[in-house]
Amino acid sequence: MIQFQLCNPTDIRFGQGQIASLADLVPADACVLLLYGGGSIKKNGVYDQVVAALGERRRVEFGGVEPNPVYETLQKASAFARENAVDFVLGVGGGSVIDAAKFLSAMIASDSDDPWDAFVQGYGQAPAVPNGAVLTLPATGSESNPVSVISNHGRELKIPFASQAVRPAFAIMDPATMLSLSRRQLENGVVDALTHVLEQYLTMPVNTPVQYGFSETLLEVLIEWGPVLVETRSMEACENVMWAANQALNGLVGAGVPQDWSTHMIGHAITALYGIDHARTLTMVMPSLLRHRLDAKQAMLARYGRRVWRIEGDDDRAVAEAAIAKTEAFMVRMGCPVRISEMIEDFNADGLVDHLVRAEQTALGEGQDIGAGEVREILALAA
């Protein structure tokens, strides 16, 4: 097992009606910035529940955070928050709003209107005002992890920032908020969570049976309940997917194991250049990436095939290949593309590699051995 530290103090409140617990979770004397996205919360009753629970607290609001949140928008939100002496950020939405709320809590505490370069250098040390999350779309795990993925339009970059200082103080997960999601967003959530587990699980084997067993359970839950969710939207399915998506990127399954976030890094570059939904960029890359890395990942792919997909046979290579095929078929079943050409007509692989170089993402994979040349080969397979 690789040495690890695991400390996740986010106070999780799960279940229908939990938005009311904001009344206890947000400090009574806070000046709250309520941050939200395109406005779905004003149509589905979430906004009314949040406002009721905040009661008499001082509150200002900033809406319009984009999917794949944009730094330039957050500069406006930060100036607005400082003008209003905000000392608590409440993100109400999906991963984009919650990522934005976390990043904003560090922007507000910085003494700069343009802290991008300083954050690229030392985000982990930057102070932050506290923030909390009300989740309305299960997918990213952002509601209880330290990461924000932010797009900078000026620099044409989309990159992750991580800091323990911005981990949400609390995460409210009410599965009833999912009932207003489109089928496409539900599909995206399931495959995003699935890839989170796979990128922490499909590397090289180490002595972590607890983490592997937990990963396998999360994968089984997503594979069983993902299709039920998109077909029926039953409350059981909402609950199971919401909790599995949270646990997929909440720290435990990644503790003590090698990780490979190359599908995510290539996917971020595709979103930055082509504006495609985060989850769909992952499915168009991952099957080809796994095939390209078959030698390095064969042992864990074979374990995954046998334990999660119940594939029989003694030949590890054959089981590993079958496990990739099963994963690809599941992504198709969830309505997602598994080839770049399904969503992008004139794909420019050179431009994509250039983005990764500018984002300093050129030593990817569990062995840091996926460089520009390997990315080109993966993109050719995924074309």
Ligand SMILES: NC(=O)c1ccc[n+]([C@@H]2O[C@H](COP(=O)([O-])OP(=O)(O)OC[C@H]3O[C@@H](n4cnc5c(N)ncnc54)[C@H](O)[C@@H]3O)[C@@H](O)[C@H]2O)c1
């Ligand atoms: N922090 C992390 O660890 C992490 C991990 C993976 C991805 N990400 C990032 O998260 C972002 C994607 O987040 P996401 O997948 O949660 O989607 P999202 O937050 O971008 O939301 C997608 C769309 O769904 C809408 N929406 C959200 N909740 C709704 C509801 N209840 N009803 C109706 N519409 C609703 C939003 O307004 C938006 O238009 C990307 O930028 C991605 O890079 C972050």
